[in-house]
Amino acid sequence: MASKHILIAFVLVLTSLVLNGNNYTVEAQLTTNFYSSSCPNLLSTVRSAMQSAVNREARAGASILRLFFHDCFVNGCDGSILLDDTSNFTGEKNANPNRNSARGFDVIDNIKTAVERACPGVVSCADILAVAARDGVVLLGGPNWNVKLGRRDARTASQSGANSNIPAPTSSLSQLISSFGNVGLSTRDMVALSGGHTIGQARCTSFRTRIYNETNINSAFATTRQQTCPRTAGSGDGNLAPLDIQTPANFNNDYFKNLMAQRGLLHSDQELFNGGSTDSIVRTYSSNPATFNSDFVAAMIKMGDISPLTGNSGEIRRNCRRLN
Structure with a gap:
């Protein structure tokens, strides 16, 4: 009986270690070929839609890059910034760093619509935002890179987190270093x-x-x-x-x-x-x-590795502005 109790205790400790190491495990699950089978045309679909957006307004590239930055700094890169406020849900769009300044939500909507046509219910809004941010940089003459994918979308948002975690334009150097350091x-x-x-x-x-x-x-x-x-x-x-x-x-x-x-x-x-x-x-x-x-x-x-939701966490939103 004593040996059985020891075995159970060992299993509980091992489980605890696995769960406590979850951040590292989750990050390892992001891969550059995550949708290679389930949505093989994802990257070309996003690139085409971003090309159209940048052709209409070059500023779109910068707007999407900023959305990705503001998303990742609040509970990780989980698409929470894309959620609209409702009568019973307070999102991040009206937090001080985003109100009247965060833009490009319509661009993400257009990309999501195109991706849903190609492979419905497969690609998260968080991943679409990550790829679109990369494409915006590239289309304006910046460097290219392979985006790690496999994020899922948050079912929650944090206006208070956006107010406190996103660096303000009035920040001192020490405040900037601290804000970035807080997210690794x-x-x-x-x-x-x-x-x-x-x-x-x-x-x-x-x-x-x-x-x-x-x-x-x-x-x-x-x-x-x-x-x-x-x-x-x-x-x-x-x-x-x-x-x-x-x-x-x-x-x-x-x-x-x-x-x-x-x-x-x-x-x-x-x-x-x-x-x-x-x-x-x-x-x-x-x-x-x-x-x-x-x-x-x-x-x-x-930055794209900050606290992603993977596996059974979160959801794959059908509409980036609202929960399923």
């Missing part, structure tokens, strides 16, 4: 991923304080931005400016060159080159685009 991303990952700001635009309300009150900014650059972003809060809040004033629709390393010239649009951008520990990384990326591209790809793959 290194300081170098953080700088490389910030390089995604080589494409896209920001709202006046996100950079007003910087262009009027900060001193570590190129004066001509500040004057240019002030022309479309009035000093008074509430006036022109939604007016847009490119994050990269030189080549806003091309994925390259100009973002880092701008930081060295004190032309970072957001406070959090310029913090990467402001006499701190990340100055040397910025210098490297500004002079070596191949190194930036390589590090960006590595960081994107690493």
